[in-house]
Amino acid sequence: MGAVKTKRMPRAVREQQMLDAAVETFGRRGYMAASMDEIAELAGVSKPLVYLYLNSKEDLFTACIRREAEALVGAVRAGVDTGLPADRQLWDGLLAFFAHTGRHPHAWSVLHIQARTHGETFAAEAAAMRAEIVAFVTQLIVVAAREAHRDPDLPEREVAGLAEALVGAAESLAAWANTAESVTPRQAAATLMNFAWAGLGNLMTGHPWSPPEP
Template sequence: MPRAERERQMMDAAVRTFGQRGYRAASMDEIAELVGVSKPLVYLYLNSKEELFAACIRRESEALVAAVTAGVEPGAPADRQLWTGLVAFFAHTAENPHGWAVLHRQARMHGEPFAAEVTKMREALVAYVTGLIGATAREAHGTPDLADRDVVNRDLADRDRADRDVADRDVAGLAQALVGAAESLAAWANETPGVSAKEAAATLMNFAWTGLGNLMAGERWTEQEKRETAHL
């Protein structure tokens, strides 16, 4: 069996084991046995538990970023792109629960070598979202009336004047909130019968998009004013 293939098998087993048991509780024995090889071979190819874990994180990071960014149509409106990305995110994490567990739960609780990799991934996603929102803001200059495009975008209407700097911290906070909401929703959707992943994504989209838009615009509750006035 060629080395590359064996390495892939090993990482698959490792991701599964790390995801289920956590870094500490995962044992090299179990990983080797899962692959059906002897432990020394795992060490020969992947050097140490630490390096193996790091490799898993790197691989799963890249796979997740790739999955999220793969389906987007570059020309599409930002909200559509986000929607596509969110669905891809939900789909990928649902199909890859162990990989997602490694990234989200395991990697963060163990010293610097690991957390850094996850931070990198998170930054990639945040940058992606930030880019989307920025693009939307820029588009908005030319298309002031977004209300009838779709509801997702209706919240971005007042963003024309949003040229002020959005603090990095705000964006990071948003990303955290978004991911947290997504994870929580995904878990809930999985254990609640009759809630599909797409519905969960839709719920999140509605829940989040307005807030995202408002924050990017430096505004707060702008939509509510509209609705309030609409109501009055």
């Protein structure tokens, strides 16, 4: 009888396997310390195959940034129902953000730390992801602001700074939540909602914004 042929793994599947290993290695060890040998070993493939598929360490890292940025933005957008009130949309978006970054701490390290500190090309990829999230948050806030001011023509620039501040706070809070013990995505989201939506005034007087029941 002839030898049994094993089914060859599709290239796209193998590439994702390599990217999974690369994200974990970059996130855990940092871009400079991570080696292609270590990534190949974790992926269960040869180093020449990693180079064949992804050309170089720089190209591999860029592919990791792009994949994880797309996944994070997609998770936030998928978590928001635009038919709900503005505060609920913001809550759901924040909850989706913290849930995703909590489930994928190595990916968040790649996006939030490694990509920003190892070259302009990498930083530009991370900045594009951040700009998309800021634009999304701006739309959520401007709807609420127009309703509050009873001005349907209130320009986006009036809330652009608030969106930038909110995204910056979420980024810092995600980094903290991933290193602190027993901080759930719901707790992180509620902390930011109380700070951003209810405002410090309500928080200090004992009237915080209350998240909906899960």
